[in-house]
Amino acid sequence: MSTLDSDPKGQRPAHVVPVSEKEFLGAEFLTWLYFHLEANGWGLPAASGYDADEPIRFALGKRVALRRLDQTGARVVLSGSELDGGGELLQAIQRGALIDEMALGVALGNRVYSATLGADGGLAGVNLPDLFTDPEESELDPEEPTEPPPARPQLEDVLELRGYAFADLEDVLDALFVGFLFRRLDANAADADASAMRRAVASGLGLSAAAGMAIGETAEEHFGRVQAEAAALLGGPNKGLDRTVSKLRESLDALGPGVSVSVSVGDSEPQTLKTNERGE
Amino acid sequence: MGFLRGSAGYLRFSVLGEPGAVAEGFGKITLDSATLEAVNLRRFFPIDPDGESLESVGWATFADPLDDDREVGLDDFVAGSLRVLSYREDKIALPRPLLKSLAKKRLADLEEQGEEITKTTRRAVEAAVASELRRTTRPKTRIVELVWDLDRGEVRAFGRGPMVLERLAAIFERTFGLRLEPATYARRAFEVQLGTRERSVLESLLPANVFGGAQ
Numbered sequence: 001m002s003t004l005d006s007d008p009k010g011q012r013p014a015h016v017v018p019v020s021e022k023e024f025l026g027a028e029f030l031t032w033l034y035f036h037l038e039a040n041g042w043g044l045p046a047a048s049g050y051d052a053d054e055p056i057r058f059a060l061g062k063r064v065a066l067r068r069l070d071q072t073g074a075r076v077v078l079s080g081s082e083l084d085g086g087g088e089l090l091q092a093i094q095r096g097a098l099i100d101e102m103a104l105g106v107a108l109g110n111r112v113y114s115a116t117l118g119a120d121g122g123l124a125g126v127n128l129p130d131l132f133t134d135p136e137e138s139e140l141d142p143e144e145p146t147e148p149p150p151a152r153p154q155l156e157d158v159l160e161l162r163g164y165a166f167a168d169l170e171d172v173l174d175a176l177f178v179g180f181l182f183r184r185l186d187a188n189a190a191d192a193d194a195s196a197m198r199r200a201v202a203s204g205l206g207l208s209a210a211a212g213m214a215i216g217e218t219a220e221e222h223f224g225r226v227q228a229e230a231a232a233l234l235g236g237p238n239k240g241l242d243r244t245v246s247k248l249r250e251s252l253d254a255l256g257p258g259v260s261v262s263v264s265v266g267d268s269e270p271q272t273l274k275t276n277e278r279g280e
Numbered sequence: 281m282g283f284l285r286g287s288a289g290y291l292r293f294s295v296l297g298e299p300g301a302v303a304e305g306f307g308k309i310t311l312d313s314a315t316l317e318a319v320n321l322r323r324f325f326p327i328d329p330d331g332e333s334l335e336s337v338g339w340a341t342f343a344d345p346l347d348d349d350r351e352v353g354l355d356d357f358v359a360g361s362l363r364v365l366s367y368r369e370d371k372i373a374l375p376r377p378l379l380k381s382l383a384k385k386r387l388a389d390l391e392e393q394g395e396e397i398t399k400t401t402r403r404a405v406e407a408a409v410a411s412e413l414r415r416t417t418r419p420k421t422r423i424v425e426l427v428w429d430l431d432r433g434e435v436r437a438f439g440r441g442p443m444v445l446e447r448l449a450a451i452f453e454r455t456f457g458l459r460l461e462p463a464t465y466a467r468r469a470f471e472v473q474l475g476t477r478e479r480s481v482l483e484s485l486l487p488a489n490v491f492g493g494a495q
Binding site: 019020021022023024025026028029069093094095096119120121122123124125126127128155156158159160162163166167170174177178181182184185190194197198201 | 283284285287288289290291292343359360362364427429432436440461462463464465466467468469470472474478481482485487488490491
């Protein structure tokens with residue numbers, strides 16, 4: 001291995017890069033994972049390269065911690081149900097924080113796992129599926145006489161089954177990480193992912209990137225700017241336009257992303273008030 | 281709560297080096313007994329109540345780490361391709377305020393009896409009080425379950441806290457002659473089979489700046 005954290009003799013060759021310089025990959029991976037799952041409806045098909053026989057379903061758990069990677073290291077912990085798509089989470093990301101911890105449920109067929117993934121690679125609160133109950137047995141008719149309960153499992157059986165279960169969960173997470181890594185190392189894919197994240201944040205915060213909302217701009221600031229630019233196009237304030245923009249504001253809130261804002265005066269060609277810098 | 285039951289929290293470690301560094305062919309059950317000797321050499325022994333040490337660390341059985349009298353046997357250690365152990369550390373923390381108060385009282389008694397209080401007397405009294413307190417204070421026990429997956433070349437350590445995990449890595453290295461490094465995502469990135477170009481990109485990779493504030 002050419003990458004080492006410790007170099008007791010101080011003789012590290014110039015080309016060797018310490019692993020510790022890349023620790024940001026953990027938080028970047030968790031952040032990417034959130035958006036990747038969100039974009040895929042929190043499910044990944046078996047055909048997408050994962051070593052599984054059945055589709056994998058995911059669910060965001062009740063805890064997400066976010067941290068800025070700058071010197072402030074500011075950290076915010078969000079807890080509660082329905083955190084996905086929530087304004088607090090997206091606002092923190094919009095302000096430059098990355099996901100440091102994320103509680104996640106993973107279902108591989110009838111095997112359901114939950115764990116909190118840490119950016120340091122650790123797992124906390126790992127709950128494994130019930131490994132010692134045969135699902136067919138649990139569906140037996142309660143009226144029918146049943147056999148006596150099975151003997152308590154031996155230590156070796158517990159080790160083997162739980163060892164398999166931990167590895168089962170790790171395999172899914174490792175495959176996702178490798179998928180992330182290859183995209184991160186490909187400039188085009190990384191740009192596409194970053195762009196998709198920006199769109200998802202803008203959309204999730206109820207803002208339309210297509211309507212020309214700048215990143216960091218509040219809805220109020222945005223529509224004030226739209227109104228001013230429209231007034232400039234028309235050569236002065238216009239009450240009718242004010243009412244139109246006011247209605248447009250309500251409509252855009254309802255329509256969400258993908259809406260472009262155009263204004264036409266009389267028979268003239270419609271004019272786009274604003275597009276964002278990336279032309280999205 | 282850990283590997284065997286309930287909710288678990290753990291860190292993964294990469295095992296650096298080949299297991300054969302300690303005993304050639306390590307991993308085969310026939311040679312595990314040689315490795316067991318190394319484990320039992322660093323077995324956990326409780327703190328001697330009459331001694332001076334305030335802490336003790338070492339290996340214990342995976343299934344029953346609180347059984348002080350039990351050596352680690354082959355059946356305790358080998359489970360298919362897994363090798364399982366418990367790392368145990370006991371520490372006695374003497375309550376400083378109580379120690380100072382008792383020593384002060386004892387010194388006052390001696391002074392009343394007409395003894396001259398020198399630095400040596402003071403140190404001797406403090407040592408005597410510490411020794412008495414040590415005998416009556418229960419040690420705090422920490423246990424980290426360790427599951428070494430030979431097939432994956434990884435160790436799962438079921439316990440958190442950077443200090444205890446550092447000590448665990450140190451005793452693992454002394455016992456097996458193999459280094460443990462936390463399997464962070466950064467380390468795993470360098471363990472993925474990458475092409476030359478991708479590795480070069482990885483080595484020069486800087487944090488992404490998607491929203492302008494992550495640098």
